[in-house]
Amino acid sequence: MSSTSSAARSTAPGPDASPSAATHQGVGATDAGLVLMATIWGVNYSVVKAGLQAMTPLSFTGVRMLLAAVVLFVIALLLREARWPNRHDVGRLLALGLLGNGFYQLLFISGMARTRAGVAALIVAAGPAWIAIVSRLLGRERVSRLGWAGIGLQLVGVLCVVGSTQG
Template identity: 40%
Template sequence: MKRITLADLYLLIVAMIWGANVAVVKSALEELGPLPFNSLRFLIATVLSWLLLAATGNLSLPRRQDIPRLLVLGLTGHMLYQVLFISGINLTSAGNTALLLATIPIWVTALAALLAPRFPPSRPGWGSASQ
């Protein structure tokens, strides 16, 4: 039988946080509107990220030529997703939201098959999603 490692415990904690996220957000939206709530989340996440990076000595600025791409990724991958996520939770139940989130792998696979027919690669393995 495999020993439980610290990494296993961290993964369990992350899964528990993700699992509780929808219920916590739905509860918080009873007190704050979707946009103020999301703004507060972004502010807290930004401050904590900068503090963590500074504490570990990994704080560095991106290269100048990377900034436009990072802005596009940040606006679409984080801001747009979060605004739609929070607005969606506000309009439906926590259970419906959790059910929809559980189907994300199905949607990603279907969209990848339509938009990138070579995905998944013929030789799946570690890192095959990045090929």
């Protein structure tokens, strides 16, 4: 038996492998999109700090939200095959958007105006830990000992970094 045929046989998918796993090669559009999103999110803090140097926090938030609304509306118009929500749901979606995004943005920009970009990024990155804690307190999430250890280490790390910037 040649080495080529044994190598081909060893990389062939087994009976439990999915067809997409066998045909996936290299970096695809999804991978590139994920890298782009992570880059945008990572750069966001520095861009916001630069914007806050040029404008007041509320003005900056207004311009930012207006630009985001225009871009998202254009994308929605381009997706003509997508179903639009009914009138009853539109009111609920608008209320959730104002509360969940609008209120968050006001608090985010106010915080960014008062601290360093790296500290803000670290505090926002602690969100999953706080969600796990609150979910556990509400009885909706079970957290393992290892999970609690990770949450504790993460929160102690945030406290150390935030505490080191005070002075």
